[in-house]
Amino acid sequence: MTLAHRFRDFAIREARDNSPLYHRRALEIADDPAVLALIAQLPTDKQQPNLVLAAARIHGVDAPSYGEFREQLCRNWAAISATALARRTQTNEVGRMAALLPALAELPGPLSLIEVGASAGLCLYPDRFSYRYGEVALDPPDGESPVLLACQMTGPVPIPAAMPRVVHRAGVDLHPLDATDRGDRDWLTALIWPGQDHRVARLRAACDIAATDPPRLVTGDLTQRVTELVSAAPTDSTVVIFHSAVLAYLPISARHEFRAMVRGLPCRWISQEGAGVLPWLIGALPEVDSGSARMVVAMDEVPLAYAGPHGQTLDWFG
Known part of the structure; x- marks a missing residue:
């Protein structure tokens, strides 16, 4: 190209x-x-x-x-x-959690979340956000969150009745960002496209949430640090490795290496990547390419849905 x-x-x-x-x-x-x-x-x-x-x-x-x-x-x-x-394109788009929450809520709790390509770790707080799936509202137990994620959906989306319980939050990134650092916040804001003021507001609110309860973020390559993060998670929790719009930045050989590593760990695996990024999923998709940017949500290598790039839509497979 x-x-x-x-x-x-x-x-x-x-x-x-x-x-x-x-x-x-x-x-x-x-x-x-x-x-x-x-x-x-x-x-x-x-x-x-x-x-x-x-x-x-x-x-x-x-x-x-x-x-x-x-x-x-x-x-x-x-x-x-x-x-x-x-710098890097470390867009910490919390809106994508609207597409991942239904999959997370299907798992037995409590959950230990480990994000690959975590940036500032803002997506490690799905239980602290509010969601609007069409006309269905889902809020944290203590009331509506300042981070409100609206998602239009089609298909039999398993909207949870309650938030999953998260007891551990960790992530790995080549260059982790700090939600309390002004320069890092400014960079995250610059990565949001013009005309999307609602994304700026929820980014700032998500940074405030992360700043008050910082996750454990480690520096390093995802194939080298994930195993230790899984080992450090509470043994009485369901460990979930997840990532969103990350593996496209790896050569195909590294994606296969990551796949082999995750499959050998005692964890569940939720991916949200562009159609075609994970070649082993292509044959299981209803369509390969619609001509627009879409992400594929998959659990343990089983495709579940197409999602908009910022979590604005979710088309669940029937």
């Missing part, structure tokens, strides 16, 4: 229905050889449209017109490229 194709694909498959500005901006960049040449100076794994655009935003490059945006980008490229090199 060429760099121009990469930005065009991002615009059409991911941003089109979620952020009009990013949709337009990615298409404009895809047609601008000079800007593409700047971005091409970055290593391939740092040329991700979302990473480049977030790095630009954090340096104040957010003009609505492309001409002004282009001028700002070129003028500030040294700082933008340095941020892109130092």
